[in-house]
Amino acid sequence: MPSPITTTAPGPASPAEPLRPPVTAAASAERVRRRGVLLYAEHQLRNMRRYGAVLLVGALGEPVLYLLAMGLGLAQLMGGGMPQDALGGVSYVAFIAPALLASGALMTASVEFSYPVMGGFQWQRTYYAAQATPLSPAQIALGHLAAVSLRFVFQAAVFLLVMLAFGVVSSPWAWVQVLTATLGGLAVGAPIMAFAASLKEDKGQFATLQRLVVMPLFLFSATFYPLDVLPVWLRWIGWLSPQWHAAQLGRVLSYGMAEPVWLTVAHVAFLLALALGGAWLAVRIYTRRLGWVRGTPDRDAVTAARRDRAPRLGRRAARTGAARADVAPAAAQAGPAAPSSSVVREHAVAVPPMPEIPVRRGPLAGAYSGNVRAVMERAFLSLKSNNWVVFFSGFFEPVLYLASLGLGLGALVGDVAGPDGTPVPYGMYLAPALLAVSAMNGAIYDSTWNVFFKLRYAKTYQTMLSTRLGPLDVALGEIAMALLRGLIYAVGFLIVMTVAGLVTSWTALLMIPGALLVALGFASLGMAVTSWMKTFQHMDWVQIVLMPMFLFSATFFPLAVYPEPIQWVIRVFPLWHAVEMMRALAVGVLSWATAGHVLYFVVMAGVGVWLAARRLGALFLR
Numbered sequence: 305m306p307s308p309i310t311t312t313a314p315g316p317a318s319p320a321e322p323l324r325p326p327v328t329a330a331a332s333a334e335r336v337r338r339r340g341v342l343l344y345a346e347h348q349l350r351n352m353r354r355y356g357a358v359l360l361v362g363a364l365g366e367p368v369l370y371l372l373a374m375g376l377g378l379a380q381l382m383g384g385g386m387p388q389d390a391l392g393g394v395s396y397v398a399f400i401a402p403a404l405l406a407s408g409a410l411m412t413a414s415v416e417f418s419y420p421v422m423g424g425f426q427w428q429r430t431y432y433a434a435q436a437t438p439l440s441p442a443q444i445a446l447g448h449l450a451a452v453s454l455r456f457v458f459q460a461a462v463f464l465l466v467m468l469a470f471g472v473v474s475s476p477w478a479w480v481q482v483l484t485a486t487l488g489g490l491a492v493g494a495p496i497m498a499f500a501a502s503l504k505e506d507k508g509q510f511a512t513l514q515r516l517v518v519m520p521l522f523l524f525s526a527t528f529y530p531l532d533v534l535p536v537w538l539r540w541i542g543w544l545s546p547q548w549h550a551a552q553l554g555r556v557l558s559y560g561m562a563e564p565v566w567l568t569v570a571h572v573a574f575l576l577a578l579a580l581g582g583a584w585l586a587v588r589i590y591t592r593r594l595g596w597v598r599g600t601p602d603r604d605a606v607t608a609a610r611r612d613r614a615p616r617l618g619r620r621a622a623r624t625g626a627a628r629a630d631v632a633p634a635a636a637q638a639g640p641a642a643p644s645s646s647v648v649r650e651h652a653v654a655v656p657p658m659p660e661i662p663v664r665r666g667p668l669a670g671a672y673s674g675n676v677r678a679v680m681e682r683a684f685l686s687l688k689s690n691n692w693v694v695f696f697s698g699f700f701e702p703v704l705y706l707a708s709l710g711l712g713l714g715a716l717v718g719d720v721a722g723p724d725g726t727p728v729p730y731g732m733y734l735a736p737a738l739l740a741v742s743a744m745n746g747a748i749y750d751s752t753w754n755v756f757f758k759l760r761y762a763k764t765y766q767t768m769l770s771t772r773l774g775p776l777d778v779a780l781g782e783i784a785m786a787l788l789r790g791l792i793y794a795v796g797f798l799i800v801m802t803v804a805g806l807v808t809s810w811t812a813l814l815m816i817p818g819a820l821l822v823a824l825g826f827a828s829l830g831m832a833v834t835s836w837m838k839t840f841q842h843m844d845w846v847q848i849v850l851m852p853m854f855l856f857s858a859t860f861f862p863l864a865v866y867p868e869p870i871q872w873v874i875r876v877f878p879l880w881h882a883v884e885m886m887r888a889l890a891v892g893v894l895s896w897a898t899a900g901h902v903l904y905f906v907v908m909a910g911v912g913v914w915l916a917a918r919r920l921g922a923l924f925l926r
Contacts, residue, residue, distance in 0.1 A: 333438040340439045344447025347434070349454065358844040363459045365848065367466040370404045371397060373855035374528065375470075380865045381717045381730075391530065394559055398472040402481060402554025403527040403547075405463045409456045409489025410547050414518045415844075416452045417493040418510045421500035424448075427761055431594060441594040442587045445497070449583060452493060456486040467558070474559045481554040484575075488550025491575040492521070494582025501589040506757075511749065515697040521545040523708035526552070533715040538707070549574050671917060672776040679773065679781025698749070698789065699796045702742035706800070709860070710734055721862060723884075723893045735806045736890040737859045739797050739815060740822055740882035743790050744850075747823040750786035751830030752846055756837055765920060775920035779913055783827045790823035791816070809892035818889055818902075822882040825905040828912025835919035853879040878908060 336343060352359065375397035382396055391399045424431040434444050460482040467473050496513070503509060524534065524541040525548035531539055542548040549571040555561040556568060710731035719727035758764035768778050794816045801807050830846070837843060856866075857880040863871050874880050885901035888894060 336438040337440070337443075340443030341446045341450055344434060344439060344444050345450040345454070348448055348451030352451070352455065355844070358848070359455065359458075361848055362844060363462040364466075366408060366851065367404065367463040369852055369855055371401060371466065371470055371472075373852075374404075374860070375400055375472075377856075377861050377865050378528075378713070378717075381720060381861050392555075392561055395472070397470060398474075398559055399555070400528055401467050401470070401472045402558040403525075403551035405460055405467070405481060406485045406488050406550035406554050407522055407527055407547060408459050408463060409485045409550070410492050410518070410522060412455060412459060413452070413489045413493030414496060414514055416455065417448075417497040418500050418513070419506075421448070421497055422503055422506055422510075425501065425593060426504070426506075431590070435594045441590040444594070445501075445587045445590040446583070449490065449494065449497070449586075453486055453490060456489040457482060460485040472558070475557060477557045481557040484550055484553040484557065484572075487572075487575045487579060488546050488553075491546035491550075491578035491582070492518070494579050494586055496582075498582055498586040498589055501586055501593065511753070512697045515701050519701060519704055521547050523704055528709065529712040529716055533712050535711070538711075546575055546578055671774045671921060673772050673774050674777070675773055676777050676780045676784065679768065679778055680784055682768075683781065683785045696792075698742075698746050699793050701745065702738040702793070702797050703800055705738050705741070706731065706735055706804075713860075723887045723891055728891075731804070732806045732808075732890075733887075734860065735801050735804075736815065736886035737883045739794060739801075739819055740879065740886045741854060741859060742793055742797060743819040743822040744826050744853075744879055744882065746790050746793055747786045747825075747827035748830050748846065748850065750789060751782065751827040752834045752837075752843060755782060755831050755834045756843065759835065760838070769920070774917075776913075776917040778920055779828070779831060779916040782831060783824065783913065783916075786827035787820050787823055790820055790827075794819035807890070809890065811892040811894070812890050814889045815886055818882075818885055821902065821905045821909075822878075822885075825878060825908035825912065828909050828916060830912075832912055832915035832919055835916070853877045858883050878904070881905065 379396040431441075431444055435441060439447075464473070464478065464482060467478075499513070500510070520541055522545075524538055525531075525545040526542055527547065531542045531548065534542070552561070552563065553568065553571050556563055713734075714730040717730045720730055720733040722728040722733060765778055769775065798807070798812065798815060801812070833846070837845075856874050857877045858874070859879070863874060863880075866874065881901040881904045885898055888898045888901075
């Protein structure tokens, strides 16, 4: 038998002491004020941790891809017209590696200081949440700068390790270029941050900034060739570009490039002036928009005691009740023959019957209403109300690439074998490939960034699909707008090629429908992929996929520079088919291989449209 359990009666309970915080509210607020920059930087870094996989893959993969493609692949074509001392006595890989390290910070700055800054003010409004704490606007702005600066340091350090693995570092001071690249990123990013903070609405300003400012700073800044090979009338872009100053500092630190001391000091001073000036301007704009300056009266503070609203509400309720009491007897005396305005009114005219709504039947019922025109009309109205510069700025991207690489690299490379084996100037070899790249980039931009904003923030597609429009109407309408944009870009670039003397056959006119087919394939598949994206940072995965296609798809050099197994892998890339098709059309060398390239994009477009329609239906038609 179990033994009985004995219990002891509890004694009288002593009163529990109230819990007290370890520090007072005032002391906690003061500690936040002292460490505000670090605390907000920590907040930003925690947000970056959510897409840490993207950062890690980009930091490791980008330098390896660039060094393999441009440093090793393009280096095999060097020597056509290049002087012996054009690169300062070093290999081409050693020459471009420090510049690519600096350009990584430039490209990151153009992203991290644009859309996330506008999101903090307009979309997620995280800056206003932080401003409700003891943090000041200056601490919020500087904390954002500090967090992105740490990302610059991480990227540059990883790139430097890759450079060491490639054996292109010969100076013990090479580690300092991690700091100079970070300074170069801030010299670009701080002014962009100030510009983004001043915007109240996104009407494509960031796309225009990327195409007309950031891209020229990257292309004409001696990244892939010495600045001296450019005409004098183009060199001023490099002199004004932070990328050129950071790249030159990196070359001095990486392999000891010969340069006067005063010029090295000028590089540092120029970058410091831009970084500090941009940060100062950003702090002023943050302070103005967040509306608080330490030491001045708070504009939102309530200075006088508010009057009690209860008496006013009581008087209003009394007046409303009296009015209803006056209306009720009058309505009762009038009877049913004399309805009052406060009683239910009867319509003298019969309500017309509801018009019959046609209902589609068949395998596409519910998915397609046959009204793609409405989606395109809305896109035209949106384009009309926004900045037209955004639309036409896409035309300049391939032109800038052609001017920079055709002139700069053309002086170093010389002639390259064309599709029929005949040597052609490097500019003539490069131009059709750039048209294919332009068709890809334009379609990807329309079907990723534009679609993502409409899908996740403006909720445009959710509104469209609440009407009789189906997901297939929306997908076809968006893709048709991307094709229209691609048509304008293709015609404009073909005119530039003709004026530059890079067109030798009438079949070059076929590059226009070829560019539309390329745009159709990428736009349809890009729209489908974007439907899975949740944040702006997820769009980096798109760039990670596009980067190897852009660098390895025979855009800048023939496929023959690679071993045979790698060539078979590259032949799977869509951009390789686009580049080969454009080069064949440009010189009139048509074959069954050209038909195979066309069939590739027909299948790609069909799969993309089907998948995009299914994803939109799954998201909004449950």
